[in-house]
Structure formats: structure tokens, C-alpha cells
Amino acid sequence: MxxxxxxxxxxxxxxxxGSDITDTMLDGWLNDALIDLCTRRIEIQSLRGIGNAIxxxxxxxxxxxxxxxxxxxxxxxxxxxxxLDVLPGGLAEWLQVKQxxxxxxxxxxxxxxxxIWLTPTPDDFYQLRTYVxxxxxxxxxxxxxxxxxxxxxxxxxxxxxEHAMRALNNDERAAQVAQEFEMWLAQRxxxxxxxxxxxIPQRGVSPATAVRRNFKTGV
Numbered sequence: 366m367x368x369x370x371x372x373x374x375x376x377x378x379x380x381x382x383g384s385d386i387t388d389t390m391l392d393g394w395l396n397d398a399l400i401d402l403c404t405r406r407i408e409i410q411s412l413r414g415i416g417n418a419i420x421x422x423x424x425x426x427x428x429x430x431x432x433x434x435x436x437x438x439x440x441x442x443x444x445x446x447x448x449l450d451v452l453p454g455g456l457a458e459w460l461q462v463k464q465x466x467x468x469x470x471x472x473x474x475x476x477x478x479x480x481i482w483l484t485p486t487p488d489d490f491y492q493l494r495t496y497v498x499x500x501x502x503x504x505x506x507x508x509x510x511x512x513x514x515x516x517x518x519x520x521x522x523x524x525x526x527e528h529a530m531r532a533l534n535n536d537e538r539a540a541q542v543a544q545e546f547e548m549w550l551a552q553r554x555x556x557x558x559x560x561x562x563x564x565i566p567q568r569g570v571s572p573a574t575a576v577r578r579n580f581k582t583g584v
Contacts, residue, residue, distance in 0.1 A: 367518030369395065370507040372525065379526045379542075380533070391525075394532070396503060398525035399511050403501045404435050407520065407550070409513050413438070416495035421471065421487035426463075427480045434497035437476055444491040449474050452484060459484060516553075523549065 373391045380386055403409050416431035419440075430437060440449040452458050452473040459475045459482055468488035475482050481495075502512040511521060523546040530539035 367515060367521070368508050368510045369503070372518070372522055373507075375522050376525050376529060379522075380529055382533075386529075390529075394525040394528045395521060397528050398521045399501050399503055399513075401528070402517065402520050402524050403513060406524070406546075407517065408498075409501070409517065411514060412499045412501060412512075414497060414499055416497035416499075419481070419493035419495065421483070421489070421491040421493065423488055423490070424468065424486060426471075426483050426486040427477075428483070428493075430476060430479050430481050431495060431497055432479070433499055434495075435500045436498040437481070438496045438498055440474055440481070441494045441496065442471070442491060443494055445470055447472075449483075449493070451475070456482075519549065520546065 369392070372395055373388060376391055376394065377386055403412060412435075416434050416437070417429065419428045421428070439451075441447075442449060449471060450473045452462065452475050454461075455475055456477055459477075462473075462484050463486070466485050469485040470489070470491060471483035471485060471487055471493075473484050503509060511518065523542055527539050527542040527546065530536070530542060
């Protein structure tokens, strides 16, 4: 079992430091590492799920995006039994398309901040379902485990150590731990997993000491 207490102990041991490294500091590095691991380094299949439902209102084009979602993967129109397309070009393209367009069943969308903007603007009541890649979670108790499979908990330990070493201005040791992480991940990355890899877009989360890396798939 890799709960918060266990991972604190392991990271503290790796740092080789004493009481100057507090539990609060360790928790900060562990929390950042969990987000970094799941949103920048590994694609965790169990974090994929159904987000919030959207029930459109005639004349209203913007709706809230699920606050627990790191990334919106796609939207399904249950009323018309089809998937909506992402509008390329973002806000500028959306504004151009919207000018002079008639209302109708939405067929495309963009994510603008914490909102989903549809086009065309709905002309009726439609039931939409969002599919998302969720943020990982972790309770505050020392006995709590992170909300991902235990097989990936060791990765949290390594990434947290890397974050900690960088925060403690030991870039050389941080680079060594980063290499250790890559070697560990490569051993887990079988041909089957490589065959189903699908990198999710890097979005706005930026953990305090995270290093941008390519995703690898965890299935």
C-alpha cells in the first residue's frame, strides 16, 4: 500500500535530509507529482470518464465545463446521436463562424476557459454528454491513497523526488531521478501498450516544479 505516509517516508529517505524537510513540504511535492505524472507523463486510463451533462437552452451557446476535468475529450449529442467536432482555430474561428450563422443543432464546439461554447447556437433543447480526462485526486489524511492504480504509485515517488531536488537546487540529482523514472517507465511500456498509445493534449496545468515531457500510456 502506498498511502501518503509511505510516500512521505520514501521521498524523505531519497532526499537524505532530516527534520528540515517537513511533512508540509513533502505533501506539496507529492501533490504536484501526482498532477505532473497523470497530466504530463502518463495517460491513466482509469481517469477517463463521463463528465457533466449539458442540457441546452434555445439561444444559449455557452455552458460550464466540468470542474473536475483536466481535459475535455469529446462531446456526444444524445438527442441527434452524433459526436460534436472540435472547431479548429479556437475563439477566433468560433467568432467567425458565429457571425451571421443561423441557430440550429450544435455540431462543433470550443473550450473557452471554464466554458464550452457551441456552434451553431442551439435552437432547441438538446441533451449532450461530455467525456473527459479527470484530474487525479488525493485526500488529506496520512492514510489516504491517490486515486490512481497502485502500479503507478512508485512513479509518484520518483517524480516527487525530482521536484524536491529541483526545489532544493540540486539539479544534478534531479536529472538522475528523472532518468531513473524514464528507465522505470520504459520497463513497463510493453509493445501492446505502445500500440494503443494516444497522447492527450497538454493543457493549462503547470505544477510548480514540473518538467514538460512526452506522455506515455498506462493501461
